[in-house]
Amino acid sequence: MNEVLARVQELGEALEDPLHVWPRLRDAWQRAEDEADPRMAEIVRQAQEILPRLKALEPRIRRVLRRTRELTSLDRVQEMDRASMRWLVRQPGRTIAERAGTSQRIMATVRRENFDTPENRVLHSYSKLAFQVAREWMNEHPRAKSSRRYAQVEHFGRFCKAFAQMLADLDVSSAEAGIVPNYVLMQEPSYNAVYEAWRRLLEEDKVLDDLWAWQAETWTDFSVLAVVLALSELEEAELVAQSPIVWRSEATLGRWFEQDRPIAVFWLKNTGRIVEVQSRPEAPGRLLALTRAHVSLRISDIRTGGMPRRVAVWTPHSLTRIDLTDAVQRANERLVEIQPLSQTEVLLNGLILTPSHGEFESSVATGARTRVDGIALEASGDGLRKGLDAIRAFARGEIYAKTT
Structure with a gap:
């Protein structure tokens, strides 16, 4: 699920260039097919963004001058407070020199540099x-030692270790997780960047908890992106419409992005067909609602003008490997059951996308008029490559079906 989350979060990076979202996402996923090219993670982003901030702070760490009372040579006394004067009058002698004793030191106020400030504790x-x-x-990516991301994180880790030791040598204590940020942490750019990065790392555990609770939703988002990428790679496919995608800084009920429906519309120029990718449609239609599928393809033939065809896409997620052969058979039986209700659209075929838990698998179940394909895939490595190939093959077979 960490890899699934990484694939979904790479959409956030791709959205930085709205005109080339899907090509950028495709490049990121192609890199994920190679296990030697590790997944994007929060620590990777921080290695790229926060390291310059830390290097800028290193020579100019904030310090304050704090007043303390200590025995000071007479010739270096600059300031005395009431407590220092009370100490002085209690000493034996008639003059200040006599009261200073043989060491010629008296209690005085001195200013010392102190680095133990709230911002430095953070x-x-x-x-x-x-x-x-x-x-x-x-440790999670031992095969990626030759990659650029691994080198960045390794260098960042070494620098942070040395930086923490330097702060410890300056007697800077550690901040508690619930610290209230002061003016420096809120307004000074470098300190503020570090404070926000610290909060994001602290929230990683919360992200993992949310991922555990809502992993089925995250898997559905991953499946939607996989289907869109498969369609975008068809030779004649042209993206003619795309709903606005809003990326969230934090997942809400397992959802990292929000979009209108459909998420993408492709035009097959030579074939004359329109293919819409619909994720969690508000008005799924009677047939799709009966299938209980959260994702679907809607294929319209603009040349013949006939009823649009739908393809149900199921995205079941489980903690153990499901019996894919049984799943496609049951799904196909469901499609057969709902055929008498078909009036305004056609829904004959379906696709099941499910985690493979380490071993890629595909299966098919067919009826007299119906067909359901099943693909068990991973979110990285060879399992991702084979899974995307299978989705592409399914998309080609389904979209070009009955094409003359």
């Missing part, structure tokens, strides 16, 4: 946490 806590997260990320 800096210290962040450096220690970033080093730990970087080390964990590298």
